[in-house]
Amino acid sequence: MKEIDTLLTNNKLWAQNVEKSIPGFFRTLENQHKPKYLWIGCSDSRVPADQLIGVMPGEVFVHRNISNQVINTDINLMCVLQYAVDVLQVKHIIVCGHYGCGGIEAVLQDQTPGLLAHWLENVKDLMERNNTPSLDDMCELNVRLQVRNLALNSIVRRAWDQGQTLYLHGWIYSVSNGLLHDLCITRGGRST
Numbered sequence: 001m002k003e004i005d006t007l008l009t010n011n012k013l014w015a016q017n018v019e020k021s022i023p024g025f026f027r028t029l030e031n032q033h034k035p036k037y038l039w040i041g042c043s044d045s046r047v048p049a050d051q052l053i054g055v056m057p058g059e060v061f062v063h064r065n066i067s068n069q070v071i072n073t074d075i076n077l078m079c080v081l082q083y084a085v086d087v088l089q090v091k092h093i094i095v096c097g098h099y100g101c102g103g104i105e106a107v108l109q110d111q112t113p114g115l116l117a118h119w120l121e122n123v124k125d126l127m128e129r130n131n132t133p134s135l136d137d138m139c140e141l142n143v144r145l146q147v148r149n150l151a152l153n154s155i156v157r158r159a160w161d162q163g164q165t166l167y168l169h170g171w172i173y174s175v176s177n178g179l180l181h182d183l184c185i186t187r188g189g190r191s192t
């Protein structure tokens with residue numbers, strides 16, 4: 001089981017290195033969990049939230065699913081969202097998609113297997129509303145749609161109504177050069 005043993009060995013080295021460069025790091029973290037950001041991203045292994053934005057453990061609360069969907073009936077995401085907004089009081093929610101997303105591509109090619117067809121229904125609707133979009137266009141449109149869904153979500157709206165500082169951001173990541181691109185659709189402040 002060399003593949004798995006390597007991961008555990010890597011972990012020991014990583015923990016040692018962190019502790020060496022920031023003595024007491026883990027002990028300090030043990031007693032606090034105050035991330036400012038909630039990241040909603042794709043499960044794609046090429047898009048690891050923490051590494052892309054250069055943060056250490058403790059800085060970003062993360063939820064990932066296939067094609068970074070924000071679906072109001074998804075109990076998993078809704079629990080994450082409620083905890084992030086009500087308890088952790090994060091200041092920013094980042095929806096991050098990526099170009100070349102396999103889930104979006106499967107919808108475009110009408111090749112979504114089994115449950116995925118159900119999971120990605122909103123993406124299919126989005127595709128049908130837009131005239132034969134390219135894969136990259138669809139990846140961006142998908143982020144825009146998910147940010148809109150968040151802006152209509154009752155947990156987010158209640159936070160805004162209560163005057164809580166909460167910004168929603170839509171970003172897209174390029175797997176081919178490692179760069180994030182801000183789609184400039186930031187929403188924030190109180191709802192109207």
Ligand SMILES: [Zn+2]
Pocket residue numbers: 042043044066067068098100101102103
């Ligand atoms: Zn993806």
